[in-house]
Amino acid sequence: MSANIRFPKSRTATLLATGACLGGLVLSTAASADRSEWPESFTVGTASQGGTYFVYGSGWANMIADELGISGGGEVTGGPTQNLALVHSGDIAFGLTTMGPARDALNGESPLAPGMVMDNVCALFPMYETPFSITALSDSGITSISDIPDGASIGFGPAGSTSDTYFPAILEELGVDFERRNGGWSDLGGQLQDGLIDVIAFAAGIPIPAVSQLEVQTDVNIIEFTEEEQQQTIDAFPVSAFSIPADTYQTLEDDARAVSMWNFAIASCDLPEDFVYEVTRLTLENNDKMREVHRSAATTVPENVDKNQVIPFHPGAARWYEENGYEIDESLIK
Template identity: 35%
Template sequence: MRRRNLMALAALTPGLAQAQAAIALWTAGPGSAFLPYGEGLARHLARTGITTEVKQSAGSLQNLGAVESDANAIGTAFLGSVWDALEGAPNAGGHRHVAIRALFPMYETAFMVAAPAASGLRTIRDLAGKRVGAGPARGPAEGFFRVAAAVAGIEPVVVSGDPAALAEALLRGEIDALWQGAAVPIPALTMVADRSEAVIFGLTPAELAEARRRLPYMAESTVAPGTYRGQSAPVLTFSAWNFVVGNWAMPEPVAYALTRAALSAEDPRVAIHPSAIGTRAANAPANAILAFHPGAARFYAEQGVTLAAPPG
């Protein structure tokens, strides 16, 4: 009976034989979002017969370096870091990564603003000269806000701090608005909307187009009405996606098996991790900068998903 079960599992997971050796799964360190996602992914893949070994790291750039040099490795990566690696940016060691390929989406981090409804603030342009909380100093959220502000042609006063503390500061009237990015609904903005009369807004179509020109790895994101209390209209903004990547030399059946297994969960929030809400085949086109591995591309073609990035 056990042999029949294994044969059936292998039939359902093409490339299983090639994936018997443990695949290194590079994530990040304790306290990161990548580590629990990777641990959950490893458990989910194990249920399909694919063995992975979770490796802790310093994050995206180290993961990309590990995958670049190992055909039996996969890693979690922020697409902004992927862009730097493809370009050979200084923070990527000045080395152009040519061997990395996209496998499947993890989750998106969307960015938007909360402000008191009575303030009259409704657009990024309205934030000129205003005190705007933007997360930890020199962090990703601040960097993306400065791009949004530059696109809108304004100079706000950036206030740094922990998102939860900044939300409290907004509720007390100590700052004028709060810009944040996270999986939607963003906890800090939910706190503000639940405890006050607030408005949530993002970018105009023109601002979004220019921001994406400056940040090619960003994707367009629309937050549905009702996501936050009192939100009656959709919010247009940009989002930064995270993907699992592999090496171009990984055998095609193995890349296919990994992609198919990872995206097989009926509810990835349960099967993998609560943050894995975006781990679905339909979100693969969010990657428009990194070529997909041919094995992954074959799976998406079977699902009728049209990819935005060039084929691997």
Template identity: 30%
Template sequence: MKFPIKAVAASIGLAVLASAASAESVNVTLSGGNPSGLWSLLGAGIDRAVKADDPSGVVTYQATGGGFANIGLLGRERTDLGMAHDAEIKLALAGDEPFDAPIENLQAIGYMYNWAPMHFFIKKSLAEEYGIDSIDDLATSGAAIRVANNNAGNIVANITTFMLEEAGYDEATIESNGGVLVRGGSSQQADLIADGRTDMVINGIFIGHSSFRKVDEGNDVVLLSVPENIIAATNERFGTGTFTIPADSYKNQTEDVVTLALGAMVITSDVLPEETGYMLAKSIASNIDEIRGVHKAMQALTPELLTSQTTLPFHPGAERAYKELGLLK
């Protein structure tokens, strides 16, 4: 049977187009946070993981105001991917502050880490004088404590405020005891306690992070424990997870301290093409050492952790990739 030349040419053209479409390289923007922080390093690692499979693939890191901002960008379809803490995502899904309404188009690519525990450091002299071993001793101690919380608008500040309020230690109680609440990021808090301008610093941060290593090594401080009921209430509210800071992580810490930890993941929206999500997730899982290598704090990242999140549905392409790799059923 003979076929018209035009028909044959058209069919060949369609085949070429289909082949080109299926082989199209990943080219996405990942919205992160601080341009010099860990999330920027993760962006570089993800870009390297993509390039390991396709040198033409590109993941461009975009510095933003952080997880809340990234969720907002995804909700308005103004970025391809975003980094966000699980606690921020939980608030977005519920439409709680700072969101005006639920964000309903979010999907997961994968977990990056779940080991940024809440630390409550207080000067040892105050803890011994007033018998403060746990955060639920703070309110009843009567001690005038200058307490440093994170900056307003940061998810760690939200979690800190919630935990202190669960312990009966809200700002009014701090002030009625003669103390004061101050705010600052991790490096600012380290400077505040070193300069004698605060007595207690609080943050959700990796064990041994440089800022809190400075706090521990440059000051005589102890790490307070967190009651189980406060851990449970916080986990329920923010989607955080129970975490143990091993004994001897800090100089005055002779026993394990049970607290809770934040996690962070790469997320997207439901407009990301399925094939893009598939290639991206497959590259991340298959070349995970590219991400593990960006910082010593990322050594615990595994393909199994990558797929362990339960906060969001996986992007269909990512889900397909993980099923092919045997990481999801």
């Protein structure tokens, strides 16, 4: 397979010349020939600084780059929706996304490019569930969703992110009237602390660095869904029930009821099969290293491959799963 990968001019990856394979070569020589089509560098689309995507994606990129001996790193983006567009266009090799925006993109319903079917996006591996959680300062008096006053200023994360795409609609479904604010999680955390906004509605892997930093500096309330609010949200959106463990944050004394959406790593479908196979293998066979990157990677395990029924798997990723006893329906392989 020849590599037909497009990268930004600022970081164009020059591909090594393809060597001829002669009969009778030993396995190591064949492996070297396979690498001839690999990119010399790669970029992982993450999200804003202060969020789990940035920490997870940058750490994963560094681990893969070190293991494979090529240059790689994370890039700040607007999050899942933008990552889908960047991977589809070939501007970046890898990205992180959630199932909701992925379904929209594959159906030609991405808010960034309405009508464009983003079919050059392939799945790699499961990451973790993204809980939808709400944080306010303790002195605000907001202890429940129903306490959020009419016209409250709510930060929903970067424009086009999973949080910005789904959380406003969720809160509208639950009867909350609000003014919408966007920004990076760290920036919104500073605005909350300074009293410039009333609430932050997070959709990010836990622990969210911005929340952990906030609770060190001030008193916060982490607001859970009631059972009724949780079920109403599940009925209306592509989310499932979730419980934020009490030991996630200093502030929590008990588990907090929430909803969540699964995240998957994605790749350009144009990437060489052997390259993607190695990336998948290194990720799923080194969960201890992934947990060092971020503890949410405890669920970055092959048993969760079935959580994706939306994005077709890259043939290189599918080959690793099948070799290791995990079945993927043929209709879900690119």
